[in-house]
Amino acid sequence: MSLKLKALLKSPWVFHLSTGSCNNCDIETLDCLTPRFDIERFGMLLVGSIKHADVLLVSGSCNRMSVERMKELFEQVPKPCLVVAIGTCAGSRGIFKDSYNCPVPLDKIIPVDVYIPGCPPKPEAIIAGAVKLIEKIGGTL
């Protein structure tokens, strides 16, 4: 594991991007940050700018308009970065598989490290996904 990645895992700062989701995954993601679940105790912090982020959280089914913006954002993340797909839409496009407005699934556009299924996934599932992400890279909590 590179030094950069090791440093990143101590406190992964996340940037949250919705690519045309129905907002349920976004609500559950924000729930993780509230005192009840308090994902900040793992050092995770929601940041407002993509240039401060280590982890990109993507929700939604990647529609034609937002895919262009997502590509631009992915170019701006400081590398190495990790990508987490939250929800069924980001993972496999769910019911929007044949939609005219959702041409390509997320993981055919950018590399995805962790999938968190669910419609929407519970905050517990999102925390479990974050822990698995860190363990996959080789870090410990």
Added chain:
Amino acid sequence: MIREEVLLDFTSRFHADILDLEDKSNTRVYVTITPESIVRIGTYLFRNIGARFNIATATDLPPKIEILYHFIVEDINLLISLRVFLDREKPEIESLAKEIEAFNWIEREMSELLGITFTGHPDPRRLLLADNWPEGVCPLRQDYEEWDETVDRTRGI
């Protein structure tokens, strides 16, 4: 005005334009009208009866295209849906957006998703579809076919 007075006033004033009136329930009336009279009836409901414009919906029902304009008279809790049938080959209707501002965006959306032409619309630009979407392809038509060769209909990796 009570419900019966509103309906009587409305039907007697526009009896030549009303093709059918379906009294669905206590709070809901469907009125089928001729497409030429939509501006007169819509502005009358909005300005004189004091109805609130809720939303308009369009559906492709071959061989016709149906538009429903939903107006709510809040004092008497009545939802009046004006139903218009257009020719599917050349759907064209006069725009209400030049009279009532609230119609602006919903008419733009209907025009790009179903290919309906709203004559006299003050700002007939695209609203929702992507910039590289080809002109004249309407995704909510029943006979829509995939035009993009780069699409991937699998579930991903």
